[in-house]
Amino acid sequence: MARRNSAFYTLALFVALLLHSRTMAQVVVNDFSLRNVDGKMVSLSDHKDAKGYIVVFTCNHCPFAKLYPPRLNNLYKKFAKAGVPLIAISSTDTVVYEGDSYAEMVKKAKKEHFLFPYLYDNTQAVARQFAAQKTPHAFVLWKEGGKWVVKYCGAIDDNGAEPAEVKHRYVQDAVEQLLAGKPVTVPETRSIGCQINLRSK
Amino acid sequence: MKLKILLIAVMCGAVMSASAQYNTLVIPDTLSGTTFNLNIKDTFKQFLPGNQTITGGINGNFWGPTLFFNQGDTVHMNVQSYLNDSTTLHWHGMHLPAVMDGGPHQIIPPGTLWQPYWKVTNQAATFWYHPHLHTMTEEQMSKGIGGFIIVRDAAEAALALPRTYGVDDIPLALTSRKFDASNAIDYTSSHYGDTPVVNGTLHPQVTLPKQYVRLRILNAEMERAYNLGFSDNRTFYIIGNDGGLLNAPVSATRIKLAVGERAEIMVNLGSDAIGSSFDLVAYNAGQEFGFGGGEPNTTGTFGSLLNNRNFNVLHIVVGATTTGAITAVPSALVSNTYLTAADATVSRTLLVTDGNPGPGNPPFNFDHTVYNFNTINKTVHLNDVEKWTVINSNVFGHTFHIHDIEFKILSRSSHPVGAYESGWKDTYYLQVNDTVTFVAKFDDYADPIHPFMYHCHFAPHEDGGMMQQFVVVDATGVDNTGKAAGGFSLYPNPAGSRLFVSLEDPAMQVYYVTITNAAGRTMCMLPRPQLAGGIDISAYAPGTYFLQLTDELTKKTTVKQFVKQ
Numbered sequence: 001m002a003r004r005n006s007a008f009y010t011l012a013l014f015v016a017l018l019l020h021s022r023t024m025a026q027v028v029v030n031d032f033s034l035r036n037v038d039g040k041m042v043s044l045s046d047h048k049d050a051k052g053y054i055v056v057f058t059c060n061h062c063p064f065a066k067l068y069p070p071r072l073n074n075l076y077k078k079f080a081k082a083g084v085p086l087i088a089i090s091s092t093d094t095v096v097y098e099g100d101s102y103a104e105m106v107k108k109a110k111k112e113h114f115l116f117p118y119l120y121d122n123t124q125a126v127a128r129q130f131a132a133q134k135t136p137h138a139f140v141l142w143k144e145g146g147k148w149v150v151k152y153c154g155a156i157d158d159n160g161a162e163p164a165e166v167k168h169r170y171v172q173d174a175v176e177q178l179l180a181g182k183p184v185t186v187p188e189t190r191s192i193g194c195q196i197n198l199r200s201k
Numbered sequence: 202m203k204l205k206i207l208l209i210a211v212m213c214g215a216v217m218s219a220s221a222q223y224n225t226l227v228i229p230d231t232l233s234g235t236t237f238n239l240n241i242k243d244t245f246k247q248f249l250p251g252n253q254t255i256t257g258g259i260n261g262n263f264w265g266p267t268l269f270f271n272q273g274d275t276v277h278m279n280v281q282s283y284l285n286d287s288t289t290l291h292w293h294g295m296h297l298p299a300v301m302d303g304g305p306h307q308i309i310p311p312g313t314l315w316q317p318y319w320k321v322t323n324q325a326a327t328f329w330y331h332p333h334l335h336t337m338t339e340e341q342m343s344k345g346i347g348g349f350i351i352v353r354d355a356a357e358a359a360l361a362l363p364r365t366y367g368v369d370d371i372p373l374a375l376t377s378r379k380f381d382a383s384n385a386i387d388y389t390s391s392h393y394g395d396t397p398v399v400n401g402t403l404h405p406q407v408t409l410p411k412q413y414v415r416l417r418i419l420n421a422e423m424e425r426a427y428n429l430g431f432s433d434n435r436t437f438y439i440i441g442n443d444g445g446l447l448n449a450p451v452s453a454t455r456i457k458l459a460v461g462e463r464a465e466i467m468v469n470l471g472s473d474a475i476g477s478s479f480d481l482v483a484y485n486a487g488q489e490f491g492f493g494g495g496e497p498n499t500t501g502t503f504g505s506l507l508n509n510r511n512f513n514v515l516h517i518v519v520g521a522t523t524t525g526a527i528t529a530v531p532s533a534l535v536s537n538t539y540l541t542a543a544d545a546t547v548s549r550t551l552l553v554t555d556g557n558p559g560p561g562n563p564p565f566n567f568d569h570t571v572y573n574f575n576t577i578n579k580t581v582h583l584n585d586v587e588k589w590t591v592i593n594s595n596v597f598g599h600t601f602h603i604h605d606i607e608f609k610i611l612s613r614s615s616h617p618v619g620a621y622e623s624g625w626k627d628t629y630y631l632q633v634n635d636t637v638t639f640v641a642k643f644d645d646y647a648d649p650i651h652p653f654m655y656h657c658h659f660a661p662h663e664d665g666g667m668m669q670q671f672v673v674v675d676a677t678g679v680d681n682t683g684k685a686a687g688g689f690s691l692y693p694n695p696a697g698s699r700l701f702v703s704l705e706d707p708a709m710q711v712y713y714v715t716i717t718n719a720a721g722r723t724m725c726m727l728p729r730p731q732l733a734g735g736i737d738i739s740a741y742a743p744g745t746y747f748l749q750l751t752d753e754l755t756k757k758t759t760v761k762q763f764v765k766q
């Protein structure tokens with residue numbers, strides 16, 4: 001009986017359309033070039049033989065994202081040599097949130113022995129392109145006809161704080177299905193974690 | 202569509218039978234003294250089997266500590282936000298300077314320390330604190346950011362009332378939440394939850410001693426109202442409203458609490474068998490139109506599995522009597538001197554307007570004026586007693602809340618003012634076709650630039666713009682805004698662990714200090730800071746910083762640079 005302002009309706013409609021288009025049609029993402037914690041620039045095109053990528057938007061500060069680095073290392077170990085490397089990206093607006101600054105990312109990657117690149121999306125352009133919502137938010141990309149097609153997006157698995165209780169390993173399952181030449185049975189889940197706040201352009 | 206509804210009904214039945222598995226009611230931790238450290242953060246909580254739920258916490262993971270204040274003390278708050286979004290923290294019901302109030306203007310950016318302080322002048326009662334960032338209130342409150350404030354005073358201490366916190370004196374923050382398939386809190390598809398949540402506990406149970414107990418009940422919802430009673434319809438005694446104890450207890454079997462309202466009640470468990478149990482129930486079925494959560498819908502923006510039905514809020518098990526048990530309700534409580542209509546020298550009328558369903562229609566507001574951050578809607582003169590009449594001949598119910606003061610309700614058109622709402626109030630249920638008049642004195646705190654709010658406390662309504670601003674001005678004061686800003690210098694510069702401010706005129710009063718770093722991040726917000734001991738900058742990274750100082754007299758701001766070594 002009460003009402004929301006119309007801006008909300010517009011937003012809800014936009015999100016609904018976005019999700020709809022995602023499930024109805026192929027979503028293709030463009031390559032990007034971001035600085036890694038080792039100082040070097042990283043792009044999807046760096047690995048000429050890559051069949052696909054696991055791209056995970058994450059960050060330093062989010063308590064839910066903090067639960068996942070060991071699992072990201074495991075995914076990297078499991079799939080990099082099969083041609084599906086993992087790349088982590090931090091897109092936090094570091095103008096307002098200092099704990100996710102590049103210097104702090106470097107420290108975290110060292111301290112927690114990240115095996116994978118941890119890239120600094122300082123303009124948030126890559127988060128916008130992927131429509132990444134939360135940290136962590138995972139995307140499985142697959143190379144088809146020279147394009148990067150999103151085959152899975154959402155949560156890494158279904159239990160953050162209790163890895164032993166995980167029932168569905170969404171990212172792992174998607175990559176295994178893709179490597180076996182099968183369609184991804186769960187192409188989308190809801191990502192859970194801290195909101196990636198996009199600063200107004 | 203029909204099948205979907207049927208499925209939901211079946212699932213709902215499953216939820217209800219599963220609710221026999223109770224969880225022990227969380228009693229929030231306590232903080233007391235005169236310095237309070239509150240860390241606001243993104244966090245998570247295991248609400249349901251499976252994945253954790255993302256929440257917001259203050260020193261914890263859902264619903265913060267209960268703050269104990271003693272009347273007469275000056276309380277100092279260290280509010281540090283670790284959220285990755287801005288927020289505010291409002292001290293609901295507290296009488297304090299506007300600049301300390303935590304309304305939509307005291308925005309705390311990520312990583313910032315905000316240090317308000319004030320002298321506690323409120324009477325002993327149950328208050329609360331919660332975020333108040335315009336358009337973000339529902340989201341941040343839904344995440345669980347908030348907590349109780351309990352004020353103690355001598356008059357209350359002299360009475361034989363239950364007051365052993367967590368034993369015979371129990372705070373109950375009543376809310377509900379809707380969880381999606383991934384166990385995330387869903388505050389967008391409906392403003393009503395599907396599962397009651399009390400102090401952050403689903404399906405709560407508490408063991409209370411076989412004697413009189415005191416429940417401090419807060420409606421901490423987004424929009425739902427509660428028509429509370431006990432499952433055996435036992436009589437209870439209302440002893441306090443939002444802002445203080447009543448003159449005398451009022452017996453009742455039901456009490457309605459709309460969003461933001463509090464009541465303190467006493468209930469007798471002295472005749473119950475140890476081990477027996479009963480429930481605190483929301484008798485929400487069949488309420489009048491406009492009662493939040495009375496809608497018939499189970500789905501949609503105003504749908505909920507709890508709508509228009511009676512549901513259990515808290516399972517109460519009777520335990521052993523404690524030593525020093527309270528065995529009677531006092532016949533009299535405190536002697537309040539209430540304001541009357543004759544005391545008022547200013548009368549105002551507010552009309553609830555707009556909010557008609559449909560695209561393109563303006564949201565609910567007052568007097569066809571949607572909230573504007575830069576508009577002062579009313580100017581009140583310091584020490585005036587004012588009579589406000591709020592008229593709702595509009596399409597739904599609301600709760601009206603005003604900052605700064607506690608008021609006395611004089612009249613209601615929907616029904617005579619009940620004894621149950623005869624005490625000091627700061628929030629009330631404004632029914633459909635209701636005209637409510639209250640009287641209040643706007644004393645102690647004048648500030649020509651910093652506004653207080655009055656608004657509907659339904660979170661979606663205030664976020665939508667059903668909120669306006671007033672300033673309290675000291676008409677006897679001299680206008681000093683034409684004078685030059687007060688001069689000051691910073692030392693040592695470069696500074697180590699403390700930065701000192703040297704005022705050119707030692708008598709100069711400082712209104713506000715903010716420190717930002719070279720990247721523009723706000724480090725701290727210090728309303729009316731006590732600068733004699735310097736400002737602690739020991740945690741700051743080496744670099745250049747800017748200190749903005751606004752002086753009290755002219756309200757002019759001067760910026761000075763300093764270097765942290």
Ligand SMILES: [Cu+2]
Nearest residue numbers: 599657659662
């Ligand atoms: Cu309202």
